[in-house]
Amino acid sequence: AQKVTQAQTEISVVEKEDVxxxxxxxxxxxxxxxxxxxxxxxxELVFLIRRNSFDEQNEISGRYSWNFQKSTSSFNFxxxxxxxxxxxxxxxxxxxxNYGGSQGNLIFGKGTKLSVKP
Amino acid sequence: DAGITQxxxxxxxxxxxxxxxxxxxxxxxxxxxxxxxxxxxxxRLIHYSYGVKDTDKGEVSxxxxxxRSKTEDFLLTLESATSSQTSVYFCAISINQANQPxxxxxxxxxxxx
Numbered sequence: 001a002q003k004v005t006q007a008q009t010e011i012s013v014v015e016k017e018d019v020x021x022x023x024x025x026x027x028x029x030x031x032x033x034x035x036x037x038x039x040x041x042x043x044e045l046v047f048l049i050r051r052n053s054f055d056e057q058n059e060i061s062g063r064y065s066w067n068f069q070k071s072t073s074s075f076n077f078x079x080x081x082x083x084x085x086x087x088x089x090x091x092x093x094x095x096x097x098n099y100g101g102s103q104g105n106l107i108f109g110k111g112t113k114l115s116v117k118p
Numbered sequence: 119d120a121g122i123t124q125x126x127x128x129x130x131x132x133x134x135x136x137x138x139x140x141x142x143x144x145x146x147x148x149x150x151x152x153x154x155x156x157x158x159x160x161x162r163l164i165h166y167s168y169g170v171k172d173t174d175k176g177e178v179s180x181x182x183x184x185x186r187s188k189t190e191d192f193l194l195t196l197e198s199a200t201s202s203q204t205s206v207y208f209c210a211i212s213i214n215q216a217n218q219p220x221x222x223x224x225x226x227x228x229x230x231x
Contacts, residue, residue, distance in 0.1 A: 045222035
């Protein structure tokens with residue numbers, strides 16, 4: 001069955017520290033997609049990145065980077081030199097391409113709350 | 119910003135009353151979704167739609183119904199609200215189902231007393 005685990009419920013760091021948010025997924029599909037979303041204190045959900053199962057290249061966008069490793073079924077998210085504005089709940093999500101009538105629906109992890117202190 | 123509007127943004131109602139939440143999009147996307155967000159559970163899919171009049175159940179569909187009579191509108195109805203349905207409800211849209219990101223509305227905070 002498909003599942004997304006974000007084992008870190010809450011993380012607190014001081015500004016300028018680097019922080020990594022872990023995401024481990026389970027799927028029986030060979031074609032799947034992984035996503036990260038950010039939910040700031042204002043409550044909206046903001047799409048950050050999508051990765052497909054055939055592309056294991058790491059991605060960097062400014063201070064954000066993502067490490068996708070199929071061998072460990074992980075899709076971890078690192079924020080370099082964290083800032084107070086990074087404080088939010090971050091969700092990892094999985095979408096399967098092929099299985100059952102629910103293909104494509106997002107399965108979310110329970111989220112990691114990141115607090116960045118000044 | 120994706121053109122998604124949820125209404126109402128906040129609602130307080132009593133147990134047993136019917137409630138309808140509306141999601142309106144201006145993007146002409148085929149897929150629309152309703153999720154609920156609860157502490158400790160993340161987001162869970164209630165129902166989704168893959169076209170006008172085409173809908174299907176998600177993980178937590180009991181007690182909810184949906185309708186989509188136009189591409190731009192997706193309605194979520196609680197026929198007889200219960201306190202367990204107190205939650206934040208999010209609508210999302212996507213161009214296609216699997217490989218494109220879903221974009222979310224700002225949410226509706228629903229309290230059932």
